[in-house]
Amino acid sequence: KQEVTQIPAALSVPEGENLVLNCSFTDSAIYNLQWFRQDPGKGLTSLLLIQSSQREQTSGRLNASLDKSSGRSTLYIAASQPGDSATYLCAVTKTTDSWGKLQFGAGTQVVVTP
Amino acid sequence: NAGVTQTPKFQVLKTGQSMTLQCAQDMNHNSMYWYRQDPGMGLRLIYYSASEGTTDKGEVPNGYNVSRLNKREFSLRLESAAPSQTSVYFCASTPRGGNTEAFFGQGTRLTVV
Numbered sequence: 428k429q430e431v432t433q434i435p436a437a438l439s440v441p442e443g444e445n446l447v448l449n450c451s452f453t454d455s456a457i458y459n460l461q462w463f464r465q466d467p468g469k470g471l472t473s474l475l476l477i478q479s480s481q482r483e484q485t486s487g488r489l490n491a492s493l494d495k496s497s498g499r500s501t502l503y504i505a506a507s508q509p510g511d512s513a514t515y516l517c518a519v520t521k522t523t524d525s526w527g528k529l530q531f532g533a534g535t536q537v538v539v540t541p
Numbered sequence: 542n543a544g545v546t547q548t549p550k551f552q553v554l555k556t557g558q559s560m561t562l563q564c565a566q567d568m569n570h571n572s573m574y575w576y577r578q579d580p581g582m583g584l585r586l587i588y589y590s591a592s593e594g595t596t597d598k599g600e601v602p603n604g605y606n607v608s609r610l611n612k613r614e615f616s617l618r619l620e621s622a623a624p625s626q627t628s629v630y631f632c633a634s635t636p637r638g639g640n641t642e643a644f645f646g647q648g649t650r651l652t653v654v
Contacts, residue, residue: 458640459640461642463645468648469648470545470645470646470647471584471631471633471643471645472645473642473643473644476642516583516584526572527572527635527640527641527643528574528589528599529574529584529586529633529643530583531576531583531585533581533582534583
């Protein structure tokens with residue numbers, strides 16, 4: 428059974444520092460991996476989608492890497508801002524599942540202090 | 542552009558009561574999903590609908606039923622609510638299954654007393 432883990436559960440950094448968020452998964456047979464952002468009391472917003480054949484994806488200040496062989500993905504957020512404060516979740520889709528069922532980690536709660 | 546819309550946003554039920562959570566998407570997506578989110582845990586899949594006319598169980602389907610009314614709408618029903626079903630429920634959709642990003646609604650916060 429696929430298990431997705433995010434450590435640490437919470438993180439606080441001063442504004443301007445780079446953020447590094449980790450996601451690990453036990454079964455490397457994944458179709459893709461997504462990073463989401465969740466603001467308090469809100470739904471999830473997809474930030475980046477990495478296909479299993481890709482090593483990384485970039486969008487603005489965000490960069491996500493994927494290492495299937497080691498079962499790890501890292502989300503980098505450059506020059507953090509207070510507006511980056513949120514919970515970040517990663518989720519994987521299994522290779523055998525073409526219907527997009529997501530297996531989530533519990534998330535990392537990020538606070539960026541001014 | 543509304544995206545994925547869920548109603549209601551908040552609900553309090555007594556144990557044993559029934560209710561239906563509504564979800565509609567206006568993006569012409571084929572696949573729709575219901576997840577629940579509990580403190581300290583990631584989201585867990587309850588049911589999904591790969592395409593109009595089909596539904597299937599996810600990881601935690603017990604105590605729930607679903608209906609894919611048409612391509613736009615996917616409802617989740619609790620027939621006899623239990624305190625263990627206190628959670629935040631999210632509906633999501635994707636254009637065509639697993640190869641694309643998922644879009645989520647704002648969630649329904651359900652409390653069963």
